[in-house]
Amino acid sequence: MENSKTLKNLMDAFAGESQANRKYLAFSKKAAAEGKNNAAKLFKAASDAETLHALKHFEVAGKIKDTATNLQAAVDGENYEAESMYPEFLEAAKEEGNKEAIRTFTFALKAEEVHAKLYQEALENMDEEEEVFYYLCPVCGNIEKARPDTCFICGAPGDKFIKY
Structure with missing residues:
Protein backbone atom coordinates (compact mmCIF):
# COMPACT_ATOMS: atom_id res chain seq x y z
CA MET A 1 0.00 0.00 0.00
CA GLU A 2 3.07 2.26 0.36
CA ASN A 3 2.84 5.38 -1.84
CA SER A 4 -0.70 4.44 -2.90
CA LYS A 5 -3.60 6.83 -3.24
CA THR A 6 -5.44 4.85 -0.57
CA LEU A 7 -2.59 5.26 1.91
CA LYS A 8 -2.53 9.01 1.26
CA ASN A 9 -6.31 9.12 1.71
CA LEU A 10 -6.12 7.13 4.96
CA MET A 11 -3.50 9.52 6.34
CA ASP A 12 -5.47 12.58 5.19
CA ALA A 13 -8.58 11.11 6.81
CA PHE A 14 -6.60 10.39 9.99
CA ALA A 15 -5.43 14.02 10.13
CA GLY A 16 -8.92 15.38 9.48
CA GLU A 17 -10.63 13.14 12.00
CA SER A 18 -7.93 13.89 14.60
CA GLN A 19 -8.46 17.62 14.14
CA ALA A 20 -12.23 17.22 14.30
CA ASN A 21 -11.83 15.28 17.55
CA ARG A 22 -9.95 18.11 19.22
CA LYS A 23 -12.17 20.80 17.73
CA TYR A 24 -15.36 19.13 18.99
CA LEU A 25 -13.77 18.52 22.39
CA ALA A 26 -12.96 22.25 22.63
CA PHE A 27 -16.53 23.05 21.56
CA SER A 28 -17.84 20.65 24.23
CA LYS A 29 -15.83 22.34 26.97
CA LYS A 30 -17.05 25.78 25.86
CA ALA A 31 -20.69 24.65 25.73
CA ALA A 32 -20.36 23.11 29.22
CA ALA A 33 -18.83 26.32 30.56
CA GLU A 34 -21.82 28.22 29.14
CA GLY A 35 -24.25 25.78 30.78
CA LYS A 36 -25.34 24.33 27.41
CA ASN A 37 -25.20 20.73 28.61
CA ASN A 38 -27.02 19.08 25.71
CA ALA A 39 -24.72 20.71 23.16
CA ALA A 40 -21.74 19.82 25.36
CA LYS A 41 -22.75 16.15 25.42
CA LEU A 42 -23.33 16.09 21.65
CA PHE A 43 -19.93 17.67 20.96
CA LYS A 44 -18.26 15.19 23.35
CA ALA A 45 -19.96 12.21 21.70
CA ALA A 46 -18.95 13.50 18.26
CA SER A 47 -15.40 14.02 19.51
CA ASP A 48 -15.26 10.41 20.65
CA ALA A 49 -16.72 9.24 17.31
CA GLU A 50 -14.04 11.16 15.40
CA THR A 51 -11.42 9.47 17.60
CA LEU A 52 -12.80 6.05 16.62
CA HIS A 53 -12.57 7.01 12.95
CA ALA A 54 -9.04 8.38 13.28
CA LEU A 55 -7.75 5.33 15.14
CA LYS A 56 -9.20 2.91 12.59
CA HIS A 57 -7.75 4.90 9.66
CA PHE A 58 -4.33 4.92 11.34
CA GLU A 59 -4.52 1.18 12.00
CA VAL A 60 -5.60 0.33 8.44
CA ALA A 61 -2.77 2.53 7.12
CA GLY A 62 -0.35 0.23 8.96
CA LYS A 63 1.07 2.98 11.15
CA ILE A 64 0.81 1.12 14.45
CA LYS A 65 3.90 -1.01 14.96
CA GLU A 129 8.26 -4.34 35.42
CA GLU A 130 8.01 -1.72 38.16
CA GLU A 131 4.91 0.37 37.61
CA VAL A 132 5.51 4.02 36.70
CA PHE A 133 3.01 6.81 37.23
CA TYR A 134 2.89 9.99 35.19
CA TYR A 135 1.46 13.36 36.14
CA LEU A 136 0.08 15.72 33.49
CA CYS A 137 -0.05 19.49 33.92
CA PRO A 138 -3.51 20.52 32.69
CA VAL A 139 -2.25 23.99 31.74
CA CYS A 140 0.83 23.43 29.58
CA GLY A 141 0.98 19.67 28.92
CA ASN A 142 4.13 19.00 30.93
CA ILE A 143 4.42 15.41 32.14
CA GLU A 144 6.33 14.44 35.29
CA LYS A 145 7.04 11.09 36.96
CA ALA A 146 6.30 12.59 40.37
CA ARG A 147 3.75 15.23 41.29
CA PRO A 148 5.71 18.50 41.60
CA ASP A 149 4.95 21.37 43.95
CA THR A 150 4.54 23.56 40.88
CA CYS A 151 4.98 23.06 37.15
CA PHE A 152 8.44 24.17 36.10
CA ILE A 153 7.07 25.28 32.72
CA CYS A 154 3.95 27.28 33.57
CA GLY A 155 3.87 27.50 37.37
CA ALA A 156 0.59 25.59 37.78
CA PRO A 157 0.12 24.11 41.27
CA GLY A 158 1.16 20.47 41.56
CA ASP A 159 -2.17 19.45 43.10
CA LYS A 160 -3.79 20.23 39.72
CA PHE A 161 -1.69 17.62 37.91
CA ILE A 162 -3.62 14.61 36.61
CA LYS A 163 -2.25 11.19 37.60
CA TYR A 164 -1.91 8.39 35.03
Missing part, protein backbone atom coordinates in the same frame (compact mmCIF):
# COMPACT_ATOMS: atom_id res chain seq x y z
CA ASP A 66 5.50 -2.82 17.90
CA THR A 67 6.02 -0.80 21.08
CA ALA A 68 9.74 -0.17 20.54
CA THR A 69 9.10 1.19 17.04
CA ASN A 70 6.18 3.27 18.30
CA LEU A 71 8.31 4.71 21.13
CA GLN A 72 11.08 5.62 18.69
CA ALA A 73 8.53 7.29 16.41
CA ALA A 74 7.28 9.25 19.42
CA VAL A 75 10.84 10.33 20.34
CA ASP A 76 11.44 11.45 16.77
CA GLY A 77 8.13 13.31 16.56
CA GLU A 78 8.58 15.13 19.87
CA ASN A 79 12.16 16.09 18.96
CA TYR A 80 10.98 17.46 15.60
CA GLU A 81 8.35 19.58 17.33
CA ALA A 82 10.79 20.87 19.98
CA GLU A 83 13.77 21.44 17.67
CA SER A 84 12.16 22.55 14.40
CA MET A 85 8.43 23.15 14.39
CA TYR A 86 7.84 25.19 17.55
CA PRO A 87 10.98 27.33 17.20
CA GLU A 88 9.74 28.39 13.74
CA PHE A 89 6.24 29.02 15.06
CA LEU A 90 7.63 31.02 17.98
CA GLU A 91 9.71 33.21 15.67
CA ALA A 92 6.67 34.06 13.56
CA ALA A 93 4.57 34.81 16.64
CA LYS A 94 7.32 37.07 18.01
CA GLU A 95 7.59 38.91 14.69
CA GLU A 96 3.84 39.48 14.76
CA GLY A 97 3.78 40.39 18.46
CA ASN A 98 1.16 37.75 19.30
CA LYS A 99 1.72 37.25 23.03
CA GLU A 100 -0.83 34.45 23.48
CA ALA A 101 0.66 32.48 20.58
CA ILE A 102 4.14 33.02 22.04
CA ARG A 103 2.92 31.68 25.37
CA THR A 104 1.19 28.58 23.98
CA PHE A 105 4.07 27.75 21.60
CA THR A 106 6.60 28.18 24.44
CA PHE A 107 4.63 25.90 26.74
CA ALA A 108 4.29 23.29 24.00
CA LEU A 109 7.97 23.45 23.03
CA LYS A 110 9.14 22.95 26.60
CA ALA A 111 6.61 20.16 27.20
CA GLU A 112 7.62 18.39 23.96
CA GLU A 113 11.25 18.35 25.17
CA VAL A 114 10.08 16.58 28.34
CA HIS A 115 7.89 14.18 26.35
CA ALA A 116 10.83 13.19 24.12
CA LYS A 117 12.97 12.42 27.18
CA LEU A 118 10.20 10.37 28.77
CA TYR A 119 9.63 8.38 25.56
CA GLN A 120 13.37 7.75 25.27
CA GLU A 121 13.48 6.60 28.88
CA ALA A 122 10.49 4.31 28.30
CA LEU A 123 12.20 2.87 25.21
CA GLU A 124 15.38 2.19 27.17
CA ASN A 125 13.44 0.59 30.06
CA MET A 126 10.73 -1.22 28.12
CA ASP A 127 11.17 -4.47 29.98
CA GLU A 128 11.13 -2.87 33.43
